[in-house]
Amino acid sequence: MKLIHLALIRIGGYIKHYRLVFILFFxxxxxxxxxxxxxxxxxxxxxxxxxxxxFLLRLFEVYLPENQPIQPEQLHLLDEYGISEVELRHTCxxxxxxxxxxxxxxxxxxxxxxxxxxxxxxxxxxxxxxxTQGRLIxxxxxxxxxxxxxxxxxxxxxxxxxxxxxxxIYAPIQFFMEEFGSVYYLSFQTETILSREDMEAAYSRxxxxxxxxxxxxxxxxxxxxxxxxxxxxxxxxALTYVVSLLSFLFLFKxxxxxxxxxxxxxxxxxxxxxxxxxxxxxxxxxLSAAASLCAILIHAAFYTDxxxxxxxxxxxxxxxxxDYGVILLSTVVLALITTLPFLFASLRNTPVHLKGIYxx
Amino acid sequence: MKRIWLIKEFYKKNLLAxxxxxxxxxxxxxxxxxxxxxxxYNTYALQMMDKLRLDDGFYCMSASRQDDLTTVINPETxxxxxxxxxxxxxxxxxxxxxxxxxxxxxxxxxxxxxxxxKGKWLTESSHDPNQPVEVVLCGxxxxxxxxxxxxxxxxxxxxxxxxxxxxxxxxxxxxxxxxAFSFGTSGDRVTAADIFANVTNAIYMNKADYxxxxxxxxxxxxxxxxxxxxxxxDEASRQAVLDAAEAQGRYNTFDQIREYSREDLSAQLKRELxxxxxxxCVSVFAMISxxxxxxxxxxxxxxxxxxVGCPRRTCFVSTxxxxxxxxxxxxxxxxxxxxxxxxxxxxxQAEDSFKYGRYLIMNSSYLYITLFVLLASFLSVLIPFGxxxxxxxxxxxxxxx
Numbered sequence: 001m002k003l004i005h006l007a008l009i010r011i012g013g014y015i016k017h018y019r020l021v022f023i024l025f026f027x028x029x030x031x032x033x034x035x036x037x038x039x040x041x042x043x044x045x046x047x048x049x050x051x052x053x054x055f056l057l058r059l060f061e062v063y064l065p066e067n068q069p070i071q072p073e074q075l076h077l078l079d080e081y082g083i084s085e086v087e088l089r090h091t092c093x094x095x096x097x098x099x100x101x102x103x104x105x106x107x108x109x110x111x112x113x114x115x116x117x118x119x120x121x122x123x124x125x126x127x128x129x130x131x132t133q134g135r136l137i138x139x140x141x142x143x144x145x146x147x148x149x150x151x152x153x154x155x156x157x158x159x160x161x162x163x164x165x166x167x168x169i170y171a172p173i174q175f176f177m178e179e180f181g182s183v184y185y186l187s188f189q190t191e192t193i194l195s196r197e198d199m200e201a202a203y204s205r206x207x208x209x210x211x212x213x214x215x216x217x218x219x220x221x222x223x224x225x226x227x228x229x230x231x232x233x234x235x236x237x238a239l240t241y242v243v244s245l246l247s248f249l250f251l252f253k254x255x256x257x258x259x260x261x262x263x264x265x266x267x268x269x270x271x272x273x274x275x276x277x278x279x280x281x282x283x284x285x286x287l288s289a290a291a292s293l294c295a296i297l298i299h300a301a302f303y304t305d306x307x308x309x310x311x312x313x314x315x316x317x318x319x320x321x322x323d324y325g326v327i328l329l330s331t332v333v334l335a336l337i338t339t340l341p342f343l344f345a346s347l348r349n350t351p352v353h354l355k356g357i358y359x360x
Numbered sequence: 361m362k363r364i365w366l367i368k369e370f371y372k373k374n375l376l377a378x379x380x381x382x383x384x385x386x387x388x389x390x391x392x393x394x395x396x397x398x399x400x401y402n403t404y405a406l407q408m409m410d411k412l413r414l415d416d417g418f419y420c421m422s423a424s425r426q427d428d429l430t431t432v433i434n435p436e437t438x439x440x441x442x443x444x445x446x447x448x449x450x451x452x453x454x455x456x457x458x459x460x461x462x463x464x465x466x467x468x469x470x471x472x473x474x475x476x477x478k479g480k481w482l483t484e485s486s487h488d489p490n491q492p493v494e495v496v497l498c499g500x501x502x503x504x505x506x507x508x509x510x511x512x513x514x515x516x517x518x519x520x521x522x523x524x525x526x527x528x529x530x531x532x533x534x535x536x537x538x539x540a541f542s543f544g545t546s547g548d549r550v551t552a553a554d555i556f557a558n559v560t561n562a563i564y565m566n567k568a569d570y571x572x573x574x575x576x577x578x579x580x581x582x583x584x585x586x587x588x589x590x591x592x593x594d595e596a597s598r599q600a601v602l603d604a605a606e607a608q609g610r611y612n613t614f615d616q617i618r619e620y621s622r623e624d625l626s627a628q629l630k631r632e633l634x635x636x637x638x639x640x641c642v643s644v645f646a647m648i649s650x651x652x653x654x655x656x657x658x659x660x661x662x663x664x665x666x667x668v669g670c671p672r673r674t675c676f677v678s679t680x681x682x683x684x685x686x687x688x689x690x691x692x693x694x695x696x697x698x699x700x701x702x703x704x705x706x707x708x709q710a711e712d713s714f715k716y717g718r719y720l721i722m723n724s725s726y727l728y729i730t731l732f733v734l735l736a737s738f739l740s741v742l743i744p745f746g747x748x749x750x751x752x753x754x755x756x757x758x759x760x761x
Contacts, residue, residue, distance in 0.1 A: 020743070021656060024649040031645060034636045042634075101424040140423030144608045163423060163610045240639070247384060247646030250377045251653050312631045 003275070007282040010262060014255045028248030030298075031290030036241040037299050040327050041311070041319055043233030045344075046226045048315045050193060054289050055120075058084075060202060062210050067091055067182035069191040075114050075186075078202050079093050086114035087145050088176060089142050089185040092151045092169070106167045110151060110182070112176035120189065126172050134179065138150040139172040146257035154179075161260040162324065169350065242338050251288075253342045256280070279334065288335035292328050300324065317342045365679055369661070374654050378686060388643040389732065391636040393694055394724055398632070400720035402625045406539070408539050408616065412473050414539050414614045416591065418602065421557055422547040422583040423609040431587055433610065438601045440593035443468050446585035447541050450570070450578055450588040452513040452563070458501060460513070463540060464570055464579055472588075475540060475564060479731040480530030492527045494570040498534035501561035506528055508664050513563070515574060526573045528563070537720055538562070543584040550612045551621040555586075555709035558720075565634075578749035602699075604609040629696035649739045651683040662748075676748050683744070684737040691733035695726055 014022045015069065049057055060078065067090055075086050087198065089109045099108070114133060117123030123303055125137065140161045148155045162168070171180070194202065203218040266276050275346070299307055303319065311317070371378050416704040435441045448464040465473070474481045482496055493512055505511060508525045517523035543556030571577060587605070589598055605611040612620070654736060662675050698721055 018656075020652060020747075024652055028642075029648055030644060031642060035642065038634065038638070101427070103425050141425075143424065143427075161423075220402060240635075241383065243377065243641075244646075246380065248649055250380075252647055254653050254656065310634065314627070314630075314635060344759045 003278050003282055004286075005354060006266075007286055008280050009261060010279065010283055013259060013262070018255050019260065021254060025248050025251035025255070026287070026291060028251070028287060029335070030243065030294045032244040032248065033288075033292040035089065035244055035294035036237060036292075036331055036334075037295055037324075038307070039240065040234070040330075041323065042313065043230055044323075045230050045233070046223065046319065048317055049226065049311050051317055052315050053193065055189060056222045057193045057219045058221075059186040059217075059219060060190075060206060061215075062186050062206055062213050063215040063217075064184045064212060065209065065214045067180075067184050068212065069182045070177075070186070074209060077205055078188045078190070080196055081202055083105070083188055083196055084115065084119040084186075084191045085117065085189040087111045087133055087185075087187045087189075088173075088183045090176070090180040091180055091184045092180075092313040093153070095150050098142060098150065100126040101143070102167045108167055108169075109168045110171050110176065110180055112171045112173045114173050116173070119191070125170055130159060131172045132174065133159070133172070135172075137162055139163065139166065139168045140306070142166055143330075152180075152263075163195065165281055187199050193219070208265060238330070238334055241334055242340060245338050249339060249342055252284075252339070253345075255337040256342065279341065284331055284336055284339045284343070288332045289328065296324050296327060363674070363681070365663075367682045367685070370654065370658065370678065375652065377650050378493075379646060382686050383692055384564070384639075384646060384735075385643045385687060386693050388636070388639040389729060390697070391692045392636050392640055392732075393698065393729065394719070395632055395636050396725055396728065397721060398421065398628070399625070399717040400722040401558075402551075402553050402621065402628075404537060404720050405556045406621050408556050409552050409614065414586075414588075414696065416614070417586060417588040418605065418611045418613040419543070419550055419617060420605045420611045421609045422585075422586060423551075425560065425583050425585065427608060429583065429605070429608055433587060433601060437516075438604070440589055440597035440599065440601050442588045442590040442593075443472065444585055445473075445541065446581050447543065448567070448577075448581040449668055450574070450667045452515050454511055454513045458561070460501065461559065462570060462579070463498075463562050463564050464567045465564070466567060468682040470564075470566065475534045475538075477535040480573060481532055482564060483511070483520050490629065491511070491574065492529040493565065493573060495528040496532040496534060496564040496719045497530055497564040498540065498564060499538045499560035500536055502530075502533065505533075507531065507533060515578075532553055534562075534564075540585070541584040543586070546610075548610070549620045549624075550617055551624050552617055555617065580723075583720055591621035603695055613630050625664045635734055642731075644736045644739060646738050647683070648743065651679075651740040652743050652747070654683070655747055672748065676745060678743045679744055679748070683740050687737045687740070691729045694729055699723055729761065 044334070070088065075088075076083075089111050091107070091109045094108050102108075113123075115123075115124060117125045135157045137148060137160045138158050139147065140163050142149060142160060142161070144159075144163065146158050146159050150156075151169070156171075160277070162170075164170075186208075188202075190202075199218055199220045201218065201222070205217075206216050263276050265281070308316065308318075408492065420429060420433065430444050430446055432442050433441060443466075444467070447469075450462040450464070452458055452460055452462055470482050476496060479496070480494075482494060495511070497511075507530050510529050511525050512525065514522045514525045538559050539556040539564060540559040542555060545554035547554075547612060570579070587601065589601070602611060602613075665675055666672070
């Protein structure tokens with residue numbers, strides 16, 4: 001308590017004797033904390049993805065080495081987790097003259113959707129009548145008004161053309177299962193983002209069901225990648241804060257240097273170096289916490305009307321009390337780390353030397 | 361000399377703060393200049409659309425690479441169509457193994473669009489076959505070639521051997537920044553930056569001249585193209601053309617392209633602007649703070665200068681110069697970087713080596729850097745000026761006690 005009191009007295013001394021320098025330093029610290037607060041929210045990629053209910057956080061993908069027979073019940077493997085769509089792809093062989101219409105390297109496969117793209121709100125792809133008919137929807141690249149398409153050496157009737165992607169071929173699910181019946185890729189899209197445990201359980205179930213799969217991708221893998229991205233974003237944010245704060249710490253060092261007499265007095269009345277260091281550290285903590293609090297208060301007060309419009313993401317997000325707590329703690333810790341060299345430097349001189357400086 | 365010594369002393373005593381500020385400010389300006397280059401590229405592509413008066417028409421993307429949709433959509437089949445723009449290209453070698461694109465346009469297109477800054481534009485190929493073919497050069501690769509000069513070009517055949525060669529006469533130049541039509545992009549949202557590409561080594565040549573030189577058409581073209589409507593075409597006939605385009609591919613009207621370009625630019629700015637903007641603001645505030653600090657630290661020296669007869673004005677000018685020089689050096693480093701780039705590379709780039717992928721060095725960048733440095737320096741000396749002005753020599757000296 002005594003240390004806090006002493007630290008506050010020193011801060012009061014700065015305000016009294018070096019008002020302009022102190023104001024500039026404090027304003028600089030507030031600006032730096034504000035920048036940190038802004039970028040902290042804008043690097044929370046995972047939270048934004050969750051707010052958007054991003055399909056990448058809901059997507060399980062199975063890649064098989066080649067077309068493999070698939071049973072209807074395998075399409076319902078993850079039903080208990082709430083599935084909004086299942087996509088199936090059958091790699092196919094097209095005649096040379098058909099391939100010439102497509103850019104080189106475009107993969108050719110027949111696609112089918114279990115729920116006709118309706119649950120995700122992008123459909124329906126096929127009308128209810130067309131779903132029961134054995135006709136395809138194909139890319140316009142195969143020719144406007146094309147009547148049939150030869151796939152794997154067999155002619156299939158075409159009902160419509162679209163521009164959904166280069167070379168796409170869509171088949172109704174029932175027709176797909178009857179005529180092609182094998183897939184090299186399938187994906188399950190859940191309605192909501194699953195918990196970590198459910199993701200792991202669903203992943204294990206897919207592993208058991210498709211032991212020959214070349215690769216099975218669960219949303220947890222995407223989460224890991226995004227978390228890495230988020231970590232690097234936060235590290236960059238921390239660096240920006242430190243560099244920004246460093247610009248103003250020269251002012252702080254000046255005030256520390258000018259207040260060395262305080263240290264001399266402390267030594268004379270029996271304080272050891274550790275106590276003086278503790279006072280200086282407390283001073284830093286109090287100042288950085290005050291600056292951070294100011295920045296947080298300004299940010300919170302004007303967030304809805306002003307600062308939310310400056311956000312880099314189009315997905316709206318809000319800062320929670322926990323976010324602000326993390327920001328406060330982070331800025332104090334970072335400020336302390338940044339100030340340490342300045343604090344050590346101010347303690348380097350012996351009491352006798354310091355006293356000598358002031359007796360000059 | 362004395363003043364230089366005073367400034368040197370100023371820096372010597374505050375080396376760490378000065379170096380830190382210099383680096384911080386330099387990096388902040390660099391980030392801002394890079395972003396400015398990105399904005400420049402995208403706005404320049406939009407400006408090209410305005411410059412070429414692309415107002416009434418659309419960009420048509422054929423679904424198949426095999427179908428030539430221009431056989432379906434053209435002025436003969438649709439009276440609403442004024443012209444179809446489908447540039448063709450070929451490659452030649454000039455100088456010591458330098459490749460260049462030959463850009464071939466129909467006479468009607470050449471008449472309507474002029475990619476020219478100096479000299480004459482191409483006319484119909486009606487000149488003497490014994491005279492060299494007239495060309496317009498485009499891009500940084502031809503900086504050393506003057507108008508009126510002749511340029512030897514070689515066409516390399518599929519077997520790697522020269523199958524024809526010619527001397528072409530330079531009648532005009534399209535100088536940097538240089539953009540030309542590029543119709544390789546397909547998608548639902550095409551932007552201006554997608555239909556124009558930076559060209560650093562192109563030769564505009566009349567199609568008939570090219571055919572006369574090469575003997576056969578070896579040029580290539582994308583399956584996508586642009587269509588311009590006749591100004592007097594009614595709504596129904598325009599819609600018929602658009603329906604025909606929709607039937608065999610997709611299209612974006614010029615208005616849509618402009619709208620998507622602005623939307624993309626605004627979204628990109630929203631993502632990218634905060635960081636350079638924040639660092640610029642922090643660097644200016646840091647400059648103000650450090651200049652105040654340095655003035656405070658210099659007070660002791662000023663007392664001595666005053667006592668030995670140095671006028672206050674000299675002290676103030678020394679302080680101002682010392683602070684201004686920090687911003688000046690940071691600005692000069694960035695201007696130097698731009699000049700180096702300008703002299704050694706194309707002004708306009710679309711490579712992944714840049715942070716934003718696309719980049720255009722704008723002449724206005726120099727002006728912005730200079731204005732920023734002047735503004736930051738002005739703001740930085742305001743407070744020290746107030747401090748020094750407020751105190752008389754006696755007060756300043758008395759302040760020590």
